[in-house]
Amino acid sequence: MKACLIHFSATNxxxxxxxxxxxxxxxxxxxxxxxxxxxxxxxxxxxxxxxLVEKDFFRYxxxxxxxxxxxxxxxxxxxxxxxxxxxxSQGIQHRFIDVSHQAVQSRYFPFSLGFRSQTLKLQxxxxxxxxxxxKPTLSLQKVMEIFDKRxxxxxxxxxxHQSHIGETISLIYSPYYIDNxxxxxxxxxxxxxxxxxxxxIDLFPGGPPDWRIRFLPILCPNCGWDLHDQPDAxxxxxxxxxxxxxxxxxxxKKLKFAHIPGEGDNLVYLPFxxxxxxxxxxxxxxxxxxxxxxxxxxxxxEDWHDIKFRFWALAFKVRPRSFLRIARHMTLSQPREKxxxxxxxARIHPVTLPISEALETLKTNLADxxxxxxxxxxxxxxxxxxxxxYALVYIPFDDKIxxxxxxxxxxxxxxxQLALAxxx
Ligand SMILES: [Zn+2]
Ligand SMILES: [Zn+2]
Numbered sequence: 001m002k003a004c005l006i007h008f009s010a011t012n013x014x015x016x017x018x019x020x021x022x023x024x025x026x027x028x029x030x031x032x033x034x035x036x037x038x039x040x041x042x043x044x045x046x047x048x049x050x051x052l053v054e055k056d057f058f059r060y061x062x063x064x065x066x067x068x069x070x071x072x073x074x075x076x077x078x079x080x081x082x083x084x085x086x087x088x089s090q091g092i093q094h095r096f097i098d099v100s101h102q103a104v105q106s107r108y109f110p111f112s113l114g115f116r117s118q119t120l121k122l123q124x125x126x127x128x129x130x131x132x133x134x135k136p137t138l139s140l141q142k143v144m145e146i147f148d149k150r151x152x153x154x155x156x157x158x159x160x161h162q163s164h165i166g167e168t169i170s171l172i173y174s175p176y177y178i179d180n181x182x183x184x185x186x187x188x189x190x191x192x193x194x195x196x197x198x199x200x201i202d203l204f205p206g207g208p209p210d211w212r213i214r215f216l217p218i219l220c221p222n223c224g225w226d227l228h229d230q231p232d233a234x235x236x237x238x239x240x241x242x243x244x245x246x247x248x249x250x251x252x253k254k255l256k257f258a259h260i261p262g263e264g265d266n267l268v269y270l271p272f273x274x275x276x277x278x279x280x281x282x283x284x285x286x287x288x289x290x291x292x293x294x295x296x297x298x299x300x301x302e303d304w305h306d307i308k309f310r311f312w313a314l315a316f317k318v319r320p321r322s323f324l325r326i327a328r329h330m331t332l333s334q335p336r337e338k339x340x341x342x343x344x345x346a347r348i349h350p351v352t353l354p355i356s357e358a359l360e361t362l363k364t365n366l367a368d369x370x371x372x373x374x375x376x377x378x379x380x381x382x383x384x385x386x387x388x389x390y391a392l393v394y395i396p397f398d399d400k401i402x403x404x405x406x407x408x409x410x411x412x413x414x415x416x417q418l419a420l421a422x423x424x
Contacts, residue, residue, distance in 0.1 A: 017098060017118045021060065026050060026215060033121065036168065037232040037352070039247075040218065049226065050215040051236070053247050057169045059211050060122040061129060062113075064175040066185035072131035073201055074173035074209075076103040077113050078143045082166030082357075083320040084151060086159050087367040089377050094320035095151060101143045103136035103171065104204060108182055108192045110174075116186055117172055124213040125173060133173060134206040140169065160380040161367060163360045167317060167353055220245070221252050233350035235271075235315075235392065242342050244392060255392055258339035262396020267346045268404060269394035270413075271315035272330060273358040276308070276390070281383035284309055284366075287334050294332055295371035307336060311365060311385075313358035315351045315392060319417050326411055327365045333409035335395070344394055349418075351392065359387050 019036040028046040042049045052058075064072060081098040100113040125133075144164055152159060175185035178201055182192040218227045220238035227236035227245055235255060236245045245252035259269055283289050287307035288300045312330035314323060362385045367376050397404035397413070404413045 019060075019117055020121045022063075022121045022123050035232070036170075040229060040231050040233060040236070041215070042231070049218045051218050051227075051247055053214050053216055053250075055249065057171060058213070059125040059171045059173065061125055061173045062116060062120055062122060062175060062186050064185035065188060066175065066177055066183075067188075070177035070183075070185065072175045072177055072185055073206075074129075074131050074133045074175055075106075075109050076134060076136045077101060077172045077174060078103050078136075078138075078140050079113070079117070079168070079170045079172050080140070080144065080147070080164075080166050081168040082164060083323065084148070085163045085165070085320070085324070085361075085364045086152060086155055087161040087364060087376060087380060088156055088159060089373070090156065091373070092324060092364060092368055093155060094324065096320055097147065097151075099147060100172065101138075101146065103138050103140075103143070104134045105138050106204070108195070108199065109176065110184075110191055113172060113174060116174070120186065122172065125209050125211050127209055127212050129209050131175065131209075132201070132206045133209045134204045136171065137205070160376060161363050163364045165323075165353075165357050165360050167357050214250075216247060216250070216252065222254070227252070229348075230350040232352055234354050235351040237343055237348070239343065244343070256390075257343075257392040257394070258341045259344040259394035260335060260337045260396060261340050261344070262346075262398075264396075264398055266399045267344075267396045268349060268399045269344045269346055269396055270349045270404070271351045272393050272395055273313045273315050273355055274391050274393045275311040275313060275359065275362065276388045277311055277362060278386040278388055279309075279366075279383065280386075282366075282370075282379055290332070290334065293371075294369040296332065307334065310334065311362050313353075313361050313365070315353050315355075315358065316349055316418075317352045318413065322413065322417055323361075324364065324368055326413065327361060328368050329409055329411045330395075331365055332369060333411075335393075335409060337408070339393065344396070346396070347399075348394060355390055358390075362387070 021034045023032045023034045025032060025043040027048040030043055030045040039052050066072060077100045079100045084095045086093045102109060102111055177183050177185050180194050181190040184191045220227050222243055223241040225238055225240040227238055229236050244255045244257040246255045284293050286305050286309055288304035290309050291298050291300050313327050367380055370376050395406060397406050402415055404415060
């Protein structure tokens with residue numbers, strides 16, 4: 001029974017699926033198909049653009065093929081797609097997972113969605129959907145604990161720290177109907193044996209759907225021009241007044257940003273989060289401290305005590321192995337070139353990893369560069385990191401045939417890996 005808990009978890013192949021969602025233009029009603037990661041919707045019929053927002057996570061339903069007279073019950077499933085990092089004495093282990101798990105604990109319904117969500121087009125939950133929506137009673141946190149337990153079984157103990165960098169969390173409702181058995185309304189097949197007499201679906205808390213997709217007009221709050229970026233961008237740009245905007249609740253919030261000017265005529269700028277944090281349990285306030293903590297082969301210079309330490313985290317998705325390597329390189333480099341508080345006049349890679357997820361990486365990043373490694377065992381659990389402020393910084397990379405290269409900080413990113421990361 002446990003085998004169906006996780007519908008696919010692929011550590012080596014790191015395979016993942018971007019779900020497809022059927023959508024209707026809120027302006028003209030024209031049908032469209034979105035990728036799960038799309039946020040900026042540009043209707044190809046009426047050309048009205050809107051930005052999809054959610055307060056916590058998106059909610060979808062699977063389409064049903066049930067006979068017309070059936071009363072549908074929608075059972076919620078948590079879906080988590082992202083990276084897990086585990087800090088061990090041997091180093092950091094990572095996994096990429098794409099999993100689902102029931103959000104209402106019941107042995108009568110399947111434990112996971114299986115592969116169905118990958119082969120069917122989903123729809124957003126709307127208040128017009130007929131059916132009874134069961135209330136999630138198992139929290140996402142609880143479900144993540146189940147996954148952690150399962151994934152850490154084979155790992156050597158102790159585990160000093162673990163983090164979930166999950167950029168895609170959603171609630172997917174799967175339709176069922178109930179006769180003498182429970183029927184999957186997607187396939188019209190029974191998924192339970194004959195139900196006991198005392199089974200009643202009314203005992204599960206639920207009711208009509210109380211969620212709908214919300215969207216924002218994409219006008220720059222500052223100057224009224226259209227904001228721009230790629231469909232999956234989490235941050236939008238105004239090229240007219242040179243500003244950068246982050247959707248927060250029902251509006252766009254202005255974001256502190258800058259770029260480090262690059263040289264060359266084939267540049268692409270990648271977004272990073274530069275994070276100021278209060279760190280306790282280890283002395284890491286200045287660049288001089290960093291040289292000591294990471295045991296860098298450098299002679300500490302007097303003025304390095306005055307250079308404040310900052311974490312650097314990726315604001316874009318890439319495979320877990322590269323993810324940690326790039327964050328470590330950037331943090332150890334502590335870029336302090338002069339920054340220009342405008343958008344660069346070159347191609348910009350969209351922000352696809354939010355600051356909330358970047359903050360999750362800080363302790364893992366620290367564990368990755370502390371040396372000697374026995375310090376991880378001795379100290380990591382006692383270290384606390386309290387983020388204080390952040391800024392978005394665009395770093396120039398040379399666009400070569402197969403790679404993007406940052407010559408100053410010596411960071412190389414495989415272009416293929418970056419392109420494939422769209423699915424992550
Ligand atoms: Zn339209
Ligand atoms: Zn503007």
